[in-house]
Amino acid sequence: MSLKPTLYYLDARARAETIRFILKLKGVKFNDVRLKEIPADLKARTSFGQVPFYEDKDISLSQSLSIESYLSEIHGLAGYTTVERALISQFVHATQDVYNPYFRANDEASNTKFRDEIAPKFLTRFQQHLKAAGGEHFVGGRLTHADISVFALLDYFHQQTHNNLPEVLAPFTLLESFYNKIASIPEIAEHLQTRPKTRL
Ligand SMILES: N[C@@H](CCC(=O)N[C@@H](CS)C(=O)NCC(=O)O)C(=O)O
Incomplete structure (x- = not known):
């Protein structure tokens, strides 16, 4: 797996754009993979057969809000309390x-x-x-x-x-x-x- 974080989604803002905003805001270099359709091998790798799907060296993660929360924790956008x-x-x-x-x-x-x-x-x-x-x-x-x-x-x-x-x-x-x-x-x-x- 590439060490560079990778976000898989369709060529759309929709359920992936908050994730992109967080990554961009924090200056994270990532592969922004924009699919026309979800290939079978990728679908099999995702948790529920859906995108957004995010991978970095520590995690493979589905569900847009879970990906956002994970990145928010890492990058200081989660709450303090x-x-x-x-x-x-x-x-x-x-x-x-x-x-x-x-x-x-x-x-x-x-x-x-x-x-x-x-x-x-x-x-x-x-x-x-x-x-x-x-x-x-x-x-x-x-x-x-x-x-x-x-x-x-x-x-x-x-x-x-x-x-x-x-x-x-x-x-x-x-x-x-x-x-x-x-x-x-x-x-x-x-x-x-x-x-x-x-x-x-
Ligand atoms: N609750 C999920 C919904 C994900 C979802 O519905 N993704 C759609 C694209 S927007 C998808 O992957 N559809 C393909 C499929 O279900 O086979 C999330 O927020 O990530």
């Missing part, structure tokens, strides 16, 4: 409650429900939590996995012209300023400019 870790986990898992109905929406009714109900409901709550925490960071007054996870979700909204997601996000001005601050961190800005343009 049990309470901080629990709160970070809460925000990280909440992002999945937004992605999952978006990925599954396959007709006009489910797209409308996502755009008019699910997305505004979660964005409202994310913004309230951010405001209550002082407006800069979700947990602990410093950059954590929670911030990168919510940032990646907001980034996803910015890119998805399908279902008017940028317009859904626009009224959430505190979230937008949070997004812009993290987007201007040099390592993140560089990734935003140089990453492949993908539909999802």
